[in-house]
Amino acid sequence: MRLLELYLSNFRNYESLHLVPDAGLNLITGENAQGKTNLLEAIYLLATGRALRAGRDEELIRWGAEDATVHAHIHREQSLDVQVEIILSRSQPRVMKVDGQTYRAATALGQFNVVIFSAMDLEVVRGQPADRRRYLDVEISMLSPAYARALVGYRRALEQRNRLLKSIRESGGAITPSTIELLEAWDEQLVRYGSNVIVARERFICALRPLARTAHAELSEGREELDIRYAPAIEEVSGEREQIAERFRQQLRKMREEELRRGTTLVGPQRDDLLLFVDGKEARTYASQGQQRTVTLSLKRAEFELTLQERQEPPIVLLDDVMSDLDDRRRAQLLQMTLRGAQAFITATSAESFPQEILSNARMYRVENGRLEVVQ
Numbered sequence: 183m184r185l186l187e188l189y190l191s192n193f194r195n196y197e198s199l200h201l202v203p204d205a206g207l208n209l210i211t212g213e214n215a216q217g218k219t220n221l222l223e224a225i226y227l228l229a230t231g232r233a234l235r236a237g238r239d240e241e242l243i244r245w246g247a248e249d250a251t252v253h254a255h256i257h258r259e260q261s262l263d264v265q266v267e268i269i270l271s272r273s274q275p276r277v278m279k280v281d282g283q284t285y286r287a288a289t290a291l292g293q294f295n296v297v298i299f300s301a302m303d304l305e306v307v308r309g310q311p312a313d314r315r316r317y318l319d320v321e322i323s324m325l326s327p328a329y330a331r332a333l334v335g336y337r338r339a340l341e342q343r344n345r346l347l348k349s350i351r352e353s354g355g356a357i358t359p360s361t362i363e364l365l366e367a368w369d370e371q372l373v374r375y376g377s378n379v380i381v382a383r384e385r386f387i388c389a390l391r392p393l394a395r396t397a398h399a400e401l402s403e404g405r406e407e408l409d410i411r412y413a414p415a416i417e418e419v420s421g422e423r424e425q426i427a428e429r430f431r432q433q434l435r436k437m438r439e440e441e442l443r444r445g446t447t448l449v450g451p452q453r454d455d456l457l458l459f460v461d462g463k464e465a466r467t468y469a470s471q472g473q474q475r476t477v478t479l480s481l482k483r484a485e486f487e488l489t490l491q492e493r494q495e496p497p498i499v500l501l502d503d504v505m506s507d508l509d510d511r512r513r514a515q516l517l518q519m520t521l522r523g524a525q526a527f528i529t530a531t532s533a534e535s536f537p538q539e540i541l542s543n544a545r546m547y548r549v550e551n552g553r554l555e556v557v558q
């Protein structure tokens with residue numbers, strides 16, 4: 183996959199940008215706070231539907247502007263080229279377009295894949311379960327639009343069900359046959375979407391696991407062993423979707439009284455986690471900072487390999503200001519991916535930390551205050 187063209191309008195500190203990047207390496211340098219991360223964020227947003235940092239869409243719109251547009255023309259080896267566009271507005275929900283046609287956001291995801299390396303990666307290892315669920319959701323959505331749809335359905339059902347539980351609690355816990363009926367209807371929605379979410383997470387982790395192990399063995403020169411495991415909130419789930427659904431249903435029944443008392447849903451994939459182990463110990467608490475960094479690199483390498491496997495073409499690689507912190511060997515490992523045919527966008531405050539072979543092959547840009555220029 184390759185970005186052929188990128189247009190930005192009022193996105194972050196870019197008033198307008200038209201970029202026709204190189205098919206290989208694009209190296210973007212600039213002082214702090216000039217727009218390096220913003221540029222990668224725009225590409226990331228199109229691929230994942232999510233901002234790198236922000237919560238609300240409004241934060242992505244250039245100050246003083248009413249709406250923002252990010253629009254890319256993507257080349258794909260295994261399917262037709264595609265135009266992806268996202269329009270963010272202060273007053274309306276965002277709009278996503280694929281080849282000019284408007285879609286609900288979740289449907290438009292998964293048009294192309296990126297693997298991003300940034301300072302945020304460590305959150306997956308060190309952060310809360312919610313950070314790891316977000317990681318799973320982003321990664322799986324990029325590979326499977328059906329997952330993104332299941333997630334949307336699940337969230338909606340969960341929200342409605344929680345609202346119902348809360349209102350029952352607030353009305354003193356009086357349960358009529360009709361509220362039971364309503365609750366059971368939401369249970370079914372939860373089970374239907376939720377079991378799809380669980381199956382997809384299990385499959386993804388299962389596929390990522392050997393790739394991450396191999397990458398980690400390589401990065402640590404065989405000294406450490408990485409293991410990753412799914413920790414589903416609904417226990418003893420495995421295998422078929424129908425079994426998982428049945429187990430989910432059972433747990434909802436079992437927890438119903440407690441849920442009515444607490445006024446919220448207590449079981450389901452909103453409580454899942456992803457466990458990471460280095461040499462059998464949980465990386466979040468026991469790994470050193472250096473080991474945690476190696477884990478994140480291993481995961482990224484694994485994402486790259488998994489995308490290759492599933493899409494039969496490399497994802498677009500985004501490296502946000504990570505090169506200067508790495509030792510030579512790790513830097514070389516990262517750059518290897520780009521030598522395997524991937525297009526890459528690499529940001530740094532200066533080009534100094536890059537080996538000559540990279541510099542001579544890269545197209546060089548300089549960014550200043552939201553303006554990008556090719557360096558001759």
Ligand SMILES: Nc1ncnc2c1ncn2[C@@H]1O[C@H](COP(=O)(O)OP(=O)(O)O)[C@@H](O)[C@H]1O
Binds near residue numbers: 241
């Ligand atoms: N919505 C916005 N409108 C205008 N400027 C913004 C917006 N969001 C962030 N910025 C500006 O973008 C700059 C940060 O850009 P960033 O890409 O993170 O910098 P860096 O080059 O260090 O990666 C800051 O100057 C910030 O004020």
Ligand SMILES: [Mg+2]
Binds near residue numbers: 215218219220502503
């Ligand atoms: Mg930055």
